[in-house]
Amino acid sequence: MPRWSAEYSASRGDEHRRCALSEPTTDGRRLKGERRRQELIEATLRVVARDGASGVTHRTVAREAGLPTTASTYYFAGIDDLLCAALTSVMDKDAARVQRLTAETETLEEGLRGLAEMMADSAADPADRLADNELYLLAARRPELREPVRRWLEAVAAFARRHTDDPMRVRLFVGALDGLCLQSLLVERPPTVREFEAMLRELLPG
Missing domain, CATH: 1.10.357.10 (Tetracycline Repressor, domain 2)
Structure with a gap:
């Protein structure tokens, strides 16, 4: 096999290994993000039931969900x-x-x-x-x-x-x-x- 072919194959192998390693991490982050977003939605419903829609703020929802306020502002503008x-x-x-x-x-x-x-x-x-x-x-x-x-x-x-x-x-x-x-x-x-x-x-x- 020509040297450039061997080098190309090696680089492609490295790339595939990097992708294989990154995919589970990406999936895990996405699942965590979806789970956190759902927690914030459920917390919003509890705040609405208790205080009405006017009681919904990023701070009250995050507190209800047991998350930092930045989590609410991250997922919901x-x-x-x-x-x-x-x-x-x-x-x-x-x-x-x-x-x-x-x-x-x-x-x-x-x-x-x-x-x-x-x-x-x-x-x-x-x-x-x-x-x-x-x-x-x-x-x-x-x-x-x-x-x-x-x-x-x-x-x-x-x-x-x-x-x-x-x-x-x-x-x-x-x-x-x-x-x-x-x-x-x-x-x-x-x-x-x-x-x-x-x-x-x-x-x-x-």
């Missing part, structure tokens, strides 16, 4: 970015649950039962639901935050459209479901699964 990430997290999680119900249940009865269980689970954890609604109402004043809300509403509408072709009933179902979730925060005893299911059945009789 401004408070709007934190609020948008928190709203997106909760709306997309709820939308995904409804989408799974729509795809995996075969009958209206199964779907309504699953939706009632989801609503009862949510009502049983008022802190989480309070944070959801704080951010939901914030989107009413901030158009730039409305896209995650739109995805949630569309997921509920898609569920209803699977069982009715009446557009007015679809709109009624979507609006009433939101109202039932909000009302569950204001009563001493939130509805049970059976009660939620009975109300949903009145809205979407099939």
Whole structure:
């Protein structure tokens, strides 16, 4: 083998070894960054549930997460970015649950039962639901935050459209479901699964 070929092969081998060594480090840093970002989002939701959206600052979120303030400013340039990430997290999680119900249940009865269980689970954890609604109402004043809300509403509408072709009933179902979730925060005893299911059945009789 010519000398230059041997040198080239050796240099390429060194390069591959460097890449092989750096890839796990890069992956590890990315995973750590994603984990830290999620911790900050969850901390934001806890602050919103306790103090409202107005209580969200880089300092309060970082303190809630047990991280330095610089961590919050590193991953989120401004408070709007934190609020948008928190709203997106909760709306997309709820939308995904409804989408799974729509795809995996075969009958209206199964779907309504699953939706009632989801609503009862949510009502049983008022802190989480309070944070959801704080951010939901914030989107009413901030158009730039409305896209995650739109995805949630569309997921509920898609569920209803699977069982009715009446557009007015679809709109009624979507609006009433939101109202039932909000009302569950204001009563001493939130509805049970059976009660939620009975109300949903009145809205979407099939």
